[in-house]
Amino acid sequence: xxxxxxxxxxxxxxxxxxxxxxxxxxxxxxxxxxxxxxxxxxxxxxxxxxxxxxxxxxxxxxxxxxxxxxxxxxxxxxxxxxxxxxxxxxxxxxxxxxxxxxxxxxxxxxxxxxxxxxxxxxxxxxxxxxxxxxxxxxxxxxxxxxxxxxxxxxxxxxxxxxxxxxxxxxxxxxxxxxxxxxxxxxxxxxxxxxxxxxxxxxxxxxxxxxxxxxxxxxxxxxxxxxxxxxxxxxxxxxxxxxxxxxxxxxxxxxxxxxxxxxxxxxxxxxxxxxxxxxxxxxxxxxxx
Numbered sequence: 001x002x003x004x005x006x007x008x009x010x011x012x013x014x015x016x017x018x019x020x021x022x023x024x025x026x027x028x029x030x031x032x033x034x035x036x037x038x039x040x041x042x043x044x045x046x047x048x049x050x051x052x053x054x055x056x057x058x059x060x061x062x063x064x065x066x067x068x069x070x071x072x073x074x075x076x077x078x079x080x081x082x083x084x085x086x087x088x089x090x091x092x093x094x095x096x097x098x099x100x101x102x103x104x105x106x107x108x109x110x111x112x113x114x115x116x117x118x119x120x121x122x123x124x125x126x127x128x129x130x131x132x133x134x135x136x137x138x139x140x141x142x143x144x145x146x147x148x149x150x151x152x153x154x155x156x157x158x159x160x161x162x163x164x165x166x167x168x169x170x171x172x173x174x175x176x177x178x179x180x181x182x183x184x185x186x187x188x189x190x191x192x193x194x195x196x197x198x199x200x201x202x203x204x205x206x207x208x209x210x211x212x213x214x215x216x217x218x219x220x221x222x223x224x225x226x227x228x229x230x231x232x233x234x235x236x237x238x239x240x241x242x243x244x245x246x247x248x249x250x251x252x253x254x255x256x257x258x259x260x261x262x263x264x265x266x267x268x269x270x271x272x273x274x275x276x277x278x279x280x281x282x283x284x285x286x287x288x
């Protein structure tokens with residue numbers, strides 16, 4: 001492990017993989033308004049890519065800002081500054097992101113980018129915070145950030161921060177990207193959202209159990225999501241479903257050939273891709 005860790009350096013391209021919610025239930029709501037969830041996260045072999053360049057002036061600079069997003073509010077910049085503050089590190093960095101995941105897609109793109117920043121800079125700046133501390137810092141940035149630092153497929157509870165590793169069978173996935181961004185706050189704030197699903201014991205969960213309680217709300221408000229689910233369901237061995245709060249939808253396949261065959265049958269103009277599910281985050285070794 002030590003030799004592999006040394007292989008990651010300033011020259012490296014650092015992956016920020018997508019995630020899927022294989023199921024997502026809302027089982028209650030806290031007094032502060034946050035929803036209590038149960039979900040299973042799975043990483044995918046497709047995602048954003050980040051590069052880092054050292055700066056001697058201590059500044060954090062995002063060289064690839066997203067349209068309409070102030071760089072100072074970007075999760076990657078906030079993550080780097082949080083790590084600076086927590087460790088009293090005086091080093092700076094230029095961050096370059098190759099965005100391959102859609103905004104507002106329910107694939108955890110921004111959260112994954114932030115986690116990759118924490119993992120990569122923890123290594124590159126040689127501040128060596130333990131994984132549990134990085135997870136705590138990640139939760140301050142967003143509920144989905146900790147699982148990417150945890151690094152394993154996980155059954156998650158609470159607001160998403162209580163994580164237990166789960167073993168999942170090898171699978172391929174076709175993911176469709178409806179041409180829209182879904183505002184997460186609007187879905188969770190919808191009065192018609194189901195908030196009383198019965199809890200599942202983590203050890204009792206099996207692949208295929210559960211649905212996505214956010215899906216009905218998102219489909220009602222964004223009919224394009226429902227159309228994409230129906231189309232992909234017609235091409236898959238089991239019903240397609242939405243990931244997170246949307247907009248992306250996915251279906252599971254036994255292998256590359258089956259996923260590729262479904263992808264080739266998509267109607268013209270429907271955007272999608274196929275990838276394998278991952279058991280571990282590609283940067284798992286960068287924290288102890």
